[in-house]
Amino acid sequence: ETGVTQSPTHLIKTRGQQVTLRCSSQSGHNTVSWYQQALGQGPQFIFQYYREEENGRGNFPPRFSGLQFPNYSSELNVNALELDDSALYLCASSSPEDRRAFFGQGTRLTVV
């Protein structure tokens, strides 16, 4: 079991609403990456935070945004939810020195 924790584990939102997902990184890791995993697909990179700055972004619209805090925990915010946003959202922590990425258990988001 990794030290990466995500909350909540499940939630249901209505189309058009906003959601915030949270992630606590593994001790010693200063980099957090967020991924979206649709059913039957591999995880897709959303963005990465390193020392509180966005350090790279995948092909996701601006309504996907994030934050990283001084303790390296992170939030993923999604505005104006769409039905296609229904997925498992995964947080991974790593560091430039230890390139292994360890994932949390994920947050399953359902948009109705």
Place this chain on the structure above:
Amino acid sequence: QKEVEQDPGPLSVPEGAIVSLNCTYSNSAFQYFMWYRQYSRKGPELLMYTYSSGNKEDGRFTAQVDKSSKYISLFIRDSQPSDSATYLCAMSGSSGYSTLTFGKGTMLLVSP
């Protein structure tokens, strides 16, 4: 053509069989190669982590990377019903901030 190709399966084998899982990729910049195991929509668990070409063994698992062919493999010896899961290959570039590019995952079913 997707950057990483992986047969989604399912792959069904009897207990005790040797399992071979594979991925091909197109981006020659990939330097780090990983295999993750994912149980029923939980977070991916890191199984194997290798750099560049060669073999790496850990217990019943062996990872092989052939960069000249852009082909990676994971072998599981003496497969067990508890190995039934989806196996995701992932790869990244040389930068310490590189993010992961995943295959779609192969579902493995090991029957008693």
